[in-house]
Structures are given as structure tokens and as C-alpha cells.
Amino acid sequence: MSFAQWLFALANLGLVLLVLLLIGAFMIYGERRILALLQDRLGPNRAGPFGLLQPVADILKLVSKEFFVPPFADRTVYTIAPIIVPLTALLSFAVVPVSDNWWLADLNIALLYVLALSSLRVYGTMLSGWSSNSKYSLLGCLRTTAQMISYELPMGLALVGVVMLSGSFSLVEIVAAQELPFIVLQPLGFIIFLVCGIAETNRLPFDLPEAENELVAGYNTEYGGIQFAFFYLGEYLGVLLIAALATVLFLGGWHGPWLPGVVWFALKTLALIFLFFWLRTSLPRLRYDQLMDFGWKLMLPAALINLLMTAVLGLFWMEG
């Protein structure tokens, strides 16, 4: 690669990083305003027009706080752990195709890459809980580990159906194969993926790792300032990633009439993000054992059945 190509690639990366961080910050603002709307109140509306500068104020506040490591914590791990969470989410975006000619990388194993990164994400929450050396963090981190492992399996299995239909692991090819969005062919797979996605991102009703009412803040109880901001950002980037992936894998990505592909992609993703917010305000939290039961006794068999049916139907379809 020539120098110019390197420069272009780096500029591209920088741009995407900037845009993603901005979206992450404004999702926090968006969630606060939407939750407020649904809960009969106003939400942040003081900083700037319509409170649009609120995320900037939040970030400034968090950045200006003291970098504090509790004396009983494992210093190195405690410092590294928060970085893992947003990092894995950001890396995953590299393979997400935004429109028919716009993506950072088109890997032939893109789907496996995304799943692998999502597994790595567990380390962030787990190590942070472990290194904090506090009981609340420990309980939160144990819950996280168990939860993420339980929901990774059905999520992966739900995606195999998509792979079978498109015959590829590449996200670009998966979208290209969706003249008819896969949600029509894989409704069960879509639901399983979405539910597992909510569980993976620790959002209500699956936010047990940080259940504030019993665990104060779960794995990030001891964190503050910029390190806390990393977790916060990671959570919202995770939501964005799951919504973007669901769009790409099941809702036909950039496909859509009249409007340009990017707009369709954005609209579908935003609709899913809104669903995340809506669920958060409507539902109470599940209990730990119910969460496990739900994952292992309902989600996993359902994903297996979905896989089996896709395989059988696909076999007949292709034969016939």
C-alpha cells in the first residue's frame, strides 16, 4: 500500500471513530430525553438549545474528575478493564456495512469476528468487578460472566440461520443477499438475536450485573470519572452495535426504496435503538435465576429449533 492509501485508511478510521463517539454521546442525551418524554417529565433541556450540549457538559464533568484507584484494588487490571468495553464495541464497527459501498473492512469471517469481540467484551466487565475487590463489584461481575455466557450461545445459533440463508459470513454479502429482509424468513431468529442482544449489553430487563437497587452499581461500583465514562460509553456503543447488527443481519441493511442506503440503514438502526429505550422504561428487572432459566431453557432450545427448521426447509428448497 502506498503512503496515500495508508493516510486515507487512517483518516477513514479517525472519521469513523469520531462519528461513533459522537453518536455514543448523543445516544445518552437521546435516551434521557426519550425516557423523560415517556415518563411525563422534561429531561435535560438547559445546556444549549434543547439541552443538546448536555453530553458535552457530561463528558467535561467526567473528564475533569480525579483519577482515583481504591487502595484495595488491583491497580493494573483496574485501570485496563474499562478500556476493553468500548474498545471491543468500536472494533466491531469496522465490519458493519453502512451502505452498498461504504464500510471499513469486508472480512469473509466478519460475523465470527463480531461474535469473538463480543465474547472479549465480557473480560472488561469481569476484570473490572474482580479487580475492584469490593463485594458488590464481585457479585456484579459473577452475574455478568454467567449472563454473557448464557446468552452468547443462543445468539450465535440464531445467526447460523442467517449464514445458511446467505451462504456467507461476510456482512456485506449477507446484506446483499437480502432482497427480502431475513426477518421475514427468520422471525424467530430475529427475536432471539434481539433478546440476546439486550442481555449482552446489560440493558433492562437484563441489567442484573449493575442492578442498582441491590448491587448499587454492580461491576462498576468503585469506578468514577473518565473510567466510569468508558463503561458508560461502552454500554451505549454496545446498544448501537446490536441495533446496527440487527439491521444488517435481519432488516436488510441499506436496502429500501426511494431513499439512499445510508438513510435506510440509519432509520432502521434508530428504530431499534428506540425499542431499547422503550423497553427500559416499561419493564422491571428479571431475577438472576429467571434470567438463567430464560437463557438456557427457552432461548437455547428455540435457537436450536430455528436452526433445525432453517436447515430442513433450506434443504427441501434447494433440492426442489
Place this chain on the structure above:
Amino acid sequence: MSDIDSPFALTAQLQTRFSAVPGELPRDKINTLLIPVERLTETLAFLKHEAEPRFEMLFDLSAIDETERSGGLTVFYHLLSLSGNVDLRLRVNLSAEAPVLPSVCTIWSSANWYERELYDMFGIHVEGHPDLRRILMPEYWEGHPLRKTHPNRATDMPPYQLPEARYRSIMESYRAEDYREPGVSDEEMILNIGPTHPGTHGLLRLVVRLAGEEIRDVRPDIGFHHRGAEKMAERHTYHSYIPYTDRIDYLAGVQNELPYVLAVEQLAGITVPERAQVIRVMLCELCRVASHLVWVSSYAHDTGALAPPFYAFRDREYLFDVMELITGGRMHPAFFRIGGVALDLPEGWYEALQSFLKRMPAAIDEYQALLTNNPVLRSRTRDIGVLSTADAIDWGVSGPNLRACGLAWDLRKRRPYSGYEHYDFEIPTATAGDALARTEVRLEEIRQSLRIVEQAMQNMPPGPILSVEARYALPRKEATLQDIETLIHHFIAVNRGMRFPAGESLFVTEAPKGMNGYFVVSDGSEKPYRLRIRTPSFPHIQALALLARGHLLGDLIPILGSIDYVLADVDR
């Protein structure tokens, strides 16, 4: 205050079998007997298990320091027979120096904390108590606050000193070595929840013994909200104490004033005008709704639901607007007076209240949709914190928590006061006794309370709002500006206070959280000699370990929330 005038047969039986000495019938018409301390345990066991009717509940247990009267200490046991709907009061005389009392924890489980309170407040050594420590005051407190010798104000005491070494040793006593306590095995962990924690709704410390996420035991540590409300009563005139009662269960406003003023009125034999009674009932039921609305929001928040808290607080805000219009106060109106209420209803109260009543049914439907009809919450709260009726009575549980076990025990029906017998309403009950049942009962209670409010406002009688018995009622302020005699009376009544007849008077009402009892002991002066406040939350929090044992940590906060307590109501 009982259905049966006096269980004479029982009195005679206690006299012959346990050498009890019957006292004269006090103002509250509760049979009172003096029991020799050495026969106490067997008498109480007899009353619980064999007597006719059985006295299933230890309603209250506390003491009076008689130093300024006859000398010594009087311990009193208020027993309640739910089956016979009758009360009994047993008194035990102890000497003031080194008093010793046998423990009755084996007879009533609820006695545990009451006896610890006796030890803490009066320095009575309770023999055979499993865990005799201070309960409301800190471990390092010196003296026993409810003794008459204990100073009433901080200014009566020498300046408080906390030397560095003492401070260190106190702090050191909180440290658990290696996260473990003696007797805790390797698989178990002690988790300290509180005193400040998002799930405890106030200053409450729970020491939880966990095996994994399973709760083996919970030890509530209370007293962080103790303000000495009972001690304060001893230096306030009867009238000037009213605002303090508001702040006992600070979410229920006038619901605390009611048992207090009723107890004092009973003591002095004051009849309250009809209009005042209806206004009282109306405001009380509004406060019940306000209290339950806070419970809806905090309980929903405990389970992780984010929207219901805002909806319930919004509706409570509308309610407070009405309260403010009528009383001038919002949470703590201090509106009741001995003999009536402070002010007549203002112009426009009817329309304001009506518009509030109009919006509520839809709001309650919304809460029900979000809480009791929500499959996640249903599956989450079903079969957790199960309480059987027998356990509930044994632990002194009352109010919606008792009714959720299936017993329709509501004093508004069983012992109507303030004219509750004239209202048409139902007592919601459930049978499961779990957190979900308690949720359903409380939501339905809001509807029933609104029915009572509706009836009260439709049938508001005309007439005076304050008793005309000049001896015990405050003169009207407007009249003081017209003639000198009233001005003098008002001046003296307010500044020096009015003397109330000597005697004892207990009044129990059905507060939002359960049975709320005020026991006024008067020596004939302007101030209560002793005021005992029996709050429902105190025994409820005591029963927490019973409810939570064996459940998961994630259940603890919903169980705690489903009890509906206020820390100020626990600690007073």
C-alpha cells in the same frame, strides 16, 4: 375501645391463678392488671395459648419511668386478641435500680426487638434474651434516654466529647476481619447493605449472610433515624406536640396526628363535632393514598421499573395541591387539633378535590398495568417473602401486610373510630401472603380510600370544626381579637399549655402501614408524663429475616420494599 365490655371471667381467672391485681379501668377501657414479675412468663404463655379469648398478638411492650410519681419502673404489655377483638394490658412493677425482667421471646417472636428497646431506653436487663444489645441508640451511648434522670436536651448535658482513641475504637468495631465474622463458614459471605444504599429508602443497615446469592440470614440494624420522639413529648404541651407526630411516618402526614389527638381526646373525654370528624377522615384517606403512591413508586423502582415512580409521584403532586389548598401544608400539615381541626374547608376545596378524584381511577389502572399485570413483575414477586397468617400475628405484623395473608383485620371496620362505620368501603385482602399479594392489596386500597374520600366530600355536614368544650380546646384565634377573656385564655393555653386529666389512654388507628398506636400517660399536668408511640413499621422490619431467608439477594430489595416501611416510623 373493645367489643366485649370487659372479659370479667378472664380477670377473675388471672387473679386466682396468677395472683394478678386488677387496677381501676383506665380511660381507654382496656382491662389492666398488675402481675408479679415472677409469674409473668407463665401468665403471658397462658394468655397466648389457653385463655379465652386467646391473645395472639403482643401489640406493644414498653415501660414508664415512675421516678417522678410512685418510684420504680412500670413495664406494660399490650396484648391484642384478634379472635375476640379485645385488648388487655398487663403491668409489671420493677425497681429503678438494676431492674430485671424475664424475656418473653419464646412466647412472641416480636418481643425480641421490644425487649431490646426496653434495655436500650430504660436499662432494664431482660433475662434469657438471645441478643440483648442496644437497638436505637449506638452501642457506645451512655445512659438510657427514656429514664427521667436522662437529660431532655443537649444543653442539659456536658459538651459531647469524642476523643480520638475512642473514635478509633468505635470505627474499629465495625471492621470485619477478612470479610468474615466468627461462625461464618468459607462458602458464606457477609454483605453489608446500608446504612446508605439505593435499595433501603433511608438509613437502614442490613447485615446479610450470603451463600453465593442465597440469603442465609438478614440482621437489620436500625436506629439511624432515631430522633427521640417519645422523649420530646415529655417536654411539650399536648397541643404543641402535634407537629412532631406528622414526622413519625413522614409519608402519611395527618395519619399520625389522628391516633394522637384521639388518644388525648379519649383521655379528656372530648367529643369532636361531626364536621371535624368528616374532615379528619377525608384528609386521613388522602394521606393514605399519598403514602401508598410513594410506596408504588419506590416498590416499582426496587424491581427496576423506571416509569411507575414518575407516574405515582406526579399523581401525588396533584394530591398535595389539594392538601395544600385545604390545610396549608403538603406532607406535614399539622392540621388536627385536640377537639377538631385547625381551619374550616376553604373556598374551592370541593372542585379541587373532585378534579383529583376524577383523574385517579385511570392512574390506578395504569399502575396495575405496569405492576400487577406485568408478567415480569408477577413472576418476579410471586412466592417471595411469603408470610403465613400465624407468623404474621406472632411477629406483630398488621395493616396491608397482614391482610395480604388473608386476614381481613382492619381497625376501620373492626373498631370504627371517627365515624368510619358510616362509610361504605371494602377491605381488600389476598391469600398468598407473598410480595405480589401485598402489591395487589395496596393498589386496591387506594381505590377504596378514594371511595371514602368521595363519600366524605359528598356528605360533608355543616357545623363547627372544633369542640366547644372550652376547657380543652384552643379558643378561636379570630375571637381573641374581639374580647380580652378569650385572648387571655388563648395566651395561657398556648404558652403554658392546658392541663389534661391524669390517667392513661391508648388509641390505635389503621394507618397506611398498619396499626398505629399512641399511648398517653398523663399525670395531670400540661405535658404528657410519658408518650409511647407504637408504630407498625417497627415489627415489620423485625420480621424481615423471616421473609427473606432462603431467597436470592435479588429478592431482598423487592421483599423489603413490599413491606412498606418508613425509617422514621421504625426508629421514631
